[in-house]
Amino acid sequence: MSILHVVSVSGGKDSAATAVLAIEQHGREACRFAFADTGNEHETTIAHVAYMARHLGVEIVTLRASFEREIVAKREYVREHWPAKGVSAADCARAIAALVPTGNPFLDLCLWKGRFPSRRAQFCTEQLKTLPLTEYQLGLIDRGEAEAVWSWQGVRLDESESRRSRLQGTGACVRSFEAVGGGLFNHRPILRWSAADTFEAAACYGLAPNPLYRQGMTRVGCMPCINAAKDEVLEISKRFPGHIDRIAYWETLVAGASRRMEASFFPDPHGDAHLNRRGIRNVVAWSQTKRGGQNLDWIRITEEPRACESAYGLCE
Numbered sequence: 498m499s500i501l502h503v504v505s506v507s508g509g510k511d512s513a514a515t516a517v518l519a520i521e522q523h524g525r526e527a528c529r530f531a532f533a534d535t536g537n538e539h540e541t542t543i544a545h546v547a548y549m550a551r552h553l554g555v556e557i558v559t560l561r562a563s564f565e566r567e568i569v570a571k572r573e574y575v576r577e578h579w580p581a582k583g584v585s586a587a588d589c590a591r592a593i594a595a596l597v598p599t600g601n602p603f604l605d606l607c608l609w610k611g612r613f614p615s616r617r618a619q620f621c622t623e624q625l626k627t628l629p630l631t632e633y634q635l636g637l638i639d640r641g642e643a644e645a646v647w648s649w650q651g652v653r654l655d656e657s658e659s660r661r662s663r664l665q666g667t668g669a670c671v672r673s674f675e676a677v678g679g680g681l682f683n684h685r686p687i688l689r690w691s692a693a694d695t696f697e698a699a700a701c702y703g704l705a706p707n708p709l710y711r712q713g714m715t716r717v718g719c720m721p722c723i724n725a726a727k728d729e730v731l732e733i734s735k736r737f738p739g740h741i742d743r744i745a746y747w748e749t750l751v752a753g754a755s756r757r758m759e760a761s762f763f764p765d766p767h768g769d770a771h772l773n774r775r776g777i778r779n780v781v782a783w784s785q786t787k788r789g790g791q792n793l794d795w796i797r798i799t800e801e802p803r804a805c806e807s808a809y810g811l812c813e
């Protein structure tokens with residue numbers, strides 16, 4: 498049986514180690530590499546993925562989800578159904594005008610949904626990563642390029658406390674190998690590796706880590722990720738204020754397409770329903786406060802970003 502090994506590349510340390518492992522075990526010919534670009538990536542990560550392809554001597558296919566059809570359908574839905582739901586003609590016209598595909602997967606997904614994803618409704622991962630990657634992998638089988646595809650996923654159990662407790666006892670998610678169906682299999686070869694192991698594996702191939710790790714980022718996925726912690730938000734606002742400006746702009750666009758005329762990338766950091774405390778600018782302000790969220794933490798705000806704040810000891 499002909500098998501293709503498809504590695505999901507994110508630009509981070511775990512997928513880098515997984516890519517190296519796949520090449521080591523099966524050779525470049527039997528491997529494919531795919532990067533699901535969410536449209537909310539840091540430019541350094543995009544550049545790092547290109548560097549990985551050059552350094553490893555492989556092609557990394559970029560996959561970008563499209564929501565053009567969904568947005569067009571939503572426009573029709575608003576026109577036909579919102580008036581009956583009590584939405585004023587002016588607000589319907591505003592939403593219809595806002596429902597224009599931009600070609601950016603993350604933003605278009607949020608325009609279609611009329612909201613940003615959240616921890617409870619984390620539809621971004623499914624729509625922007627899982628589905629495009631699965632479609633790409635099944636396409637290899639459909640086109641007869643392989644009879645089976647192993648989907649190599651750089652998932653580690655100690656990646657985060659929350660992931661560990663989420664996966665604890667669920668069975669399916671912690672399996673290192675499982676059949677999905679239709680000739681597709683999930684393979685998670687670094688489940689029990691440590692972060693240090695992943696850097697070491699990449700280093701064996703002379704593969705440098707994503708430079709964002711040296712700039713205080715503990716993860717290099719979306720910039721920012723909806724799951725970003727308070728300190729990460731502060732770090733991003735200090736180092737990459739342009740990304741905060743972009744999210745603030747996106748909030749105005751997504752608010753235009755929402756029925757409540759309001760959209761916030763992060764939930765209210767104070768945990769109540771006061772809409773005037775939502776919005777990325779308010780969350781950045783909150784990230785500058787001490788525990789409890791009331792008093793400004795001047796030491797953390799004014800501290801110059803240091804050259805390396807890697808949480809993985811890269812400069813040790």
Ligand code: SF4
Nearest residue numbers: 621622718719722723
């Ligand atoms: S990195 Fe975060 S924001 Fe991006 S798709 Fe994953 S969960 Fe969503």
